[in-house]
Amino acid sequence: MNPQHSRELFCWHAFQRQSCGSGYDNLVDSFVNLCKGSPLALKVMGAHVSSGEKAYWKLQLDVVKARLHKDIRDTLKISYDALEEDQKQIFNDIVCFFIGERVSTAINIWKASRWRAEHALQTLKDKCLVETILRGGELTFPDTIDYYEPPFYFRMHDHLRDLGRELADNETNHPLRRWRPEDLVLLKLKELYCFLWAGRTDSTQLNKLVSSFGILNNLERLQLNFGKDIFRWNIECNCLLLSVRKLTNLKTLELMYFQLEEEFALSNSGEATDDRFCMGSLEAITLCGAFKTRRVSISGQSCPILKTLKLYSMEDLIEVDVTGVTTLEGLVLNMTELPNFGFVSCLKRICISRCRNLRDISAIEILKGLKRIWIAHCPELESIKAIEQLRRLKRIFINECTELQGVICLEELKPLKSVFIGRCPRLQNIQGIEFLICLESIVINGCPLVQHITGIEKLKGLKQMIFFKDK
Structure with missing residues (x-):
């Protein structure tokens, strides 16, 4: 300049x-x-x-x-x-693991480490050490967000990234970070609590890495992200699962763009007496981009305390079976049709996203305990009348459902606190708002046929109201 x-x-x-x-x-x-x-x-x-x-x-x-x-x-x-210690740790985490990743995901991890996540992140932004950018796309469960918040992702200048990674290389205190795939010294560690890895190495090293997971006795979170290189890897799915099952303290498993087999199974079929196949600590599973997988099967014996299952970008998926997983509370689905939800009647949160051929959601009527629902990017969806039967709902998020039409009546959903309905150009009206005495936030955007919401003035506890009619 x-x-x-x-x-x-x-x-x-x-x-x-x-x-x-x-x-x-x-x-x-x-x-x-x-x-x-x-x-x-x-x-x-x-x-x-x-x-x-x-x-x-x-x-x-x-x-x-x-x-x-x-x-x-x-x-x-x-x-x-000049940064404080937790700010340095968060900066190093960003440069090693979270560039291009969602901000809310990182904040949840940092809070688990008892770091002042929001304060530290704001300090880093104020000092121009990190940027966050708005990007559309996937939905997750924003448990720490009271109202609708757009998805923000981390971005950082190459100089800062290089600086942070040099610092991570020289770091001797916990937590120890390794951001290079070829740095297999990682396998000798016993006290690693968070392992995120984006695969860009050859299959020999990768198979060695996968087969050695069992020695990471204290590992609580495992993410394998293969990105655009999904078809380069030659790894046996069964070998991966056998190694993962040895991680007895694992709480979160994320397989991103991994070439799984037709069936992804974590079940005890025929092996119920083998303790290796009981992942008693596993609370959350995410599968993303497993394009060939048609069936996901998880048993209650294998994952007795599983709380969240997220299935993204799985275009061939036609069946989900989590029979016996009575603790499941959150479910994210990308499917052509919704499954029978009789086996997950305890669900509290569900996200239905990018289901291209989905026309109605009547299958969710059985989920009487549901408290949060996200429906987005379902271009053939015509009716969400089933929502009217979910009388414990607290949050509704509907976005980019261009064929959604008719009238939505929310009169019986007394616990509702937050409503977001965006870019549903054929939706005609939203009724019953005046009866929602707990409502704190309502956002209506891109629904030009919705001309007026009656009774909004009666809501004394309303804190946020945004109403755009434009397409």
């Missing part, structure tokens, strides 16, 4: 305007010269000194001069060194 633009960019992040404050001209010039026109360095250094007085600026200028040399990464490390 030229000197003028560099100065303006630095001032925007240091003073929230294009020009500097009174008496700061020389200090600003000094910082701009040291940043040598790098937009990233200008943003990071501007944000770093924005809350300080002149004395602080002069001190930081001396620090930068002493450590900068000619490497821009040293400039970035100055801002990193």
Whole structure:
């Protein structure tokens, strides 16, 4: 960047305007010269000194001069060194594992580590060390979100990513991170509680990795994400499951874009006396992009405390059997038709997304205990009348169901707290809103035939109302 633009960019992040404050001209010039026109360095250094007085600026200028040399990464490390310990840990997690991943997923993990996740993330954003971007796509269960919140994902400059990964390489304290697939020293560890890995290595190393999972005795979360390389890998599905079953403390299993067989089974059929096949700690399973899988079967004996099952981007899936899993509370489905829900009548949360041929959801009427429902990107769905029978619902999210028509009556859904209905251009009306005494949030967007919602003025507890008629 030229000197003028560099100065303006630095001032925007240091003073929230294009020009500097009174008496700061020389200090600003000094910082701009040291940043040598790098937009990233200008943003990071501007944000770093924005809350300080002149004395602080002069001190930081001396620090930068002493450590900068000619490497821009040293400039970035100055801002990193000023972070608190949990902020550093969260920054390192982002650069190693979460670039391109959903923000809410990472926050839930950090909260489990008792880190101040939201505060730390806001600090990193204020210092321009990380960015979050809005992107459409999958729905998950936003248990920590009271109202509708769009999906945000992490983004980071390559310089910052490289810096963070260098720091992770040199890190000796817990938690230990390994972000390179070929770094098989990971297999010697016994006290690893969170393992996320994006596969970009050859099949020999990968098979070695899979067959060695059993030594990670304390592993609680396992994610294998093969991305666009799904068809490169030559791994026996049974070998993977045998290794995973040895992880007796595993709580979360995520297989992303993995080439599974026609049936994915975690069941004890014929092997009920073998303790290896009882994953007694497993609480959540996610399968995404297993394009050839037609049947998913999980027994209550194998997974006695399973709470959440998420099945994304599985276009050939036609059958789901979780008979005997009486603890299942959350279910995400991408299927042509909905299964018989008699075996999961205890469900509390369900997400039905991208079911291309789905026309009605009458199968969910049996789910009397359902509290949250998400339905999105179902282009043939015409009716959701079954929702009117779910009288314990607290949250409804309906989006991008372009053939949905008629009238939705919510009068009997007294516990409802949140309603989001978006981009349903053929929906004609929403009735019964005035009877929802617990309602706190209602968002109606892109439903041009819904001209007016009667009785909204009677809702004394309403905190959020957004109503857009446009298509």
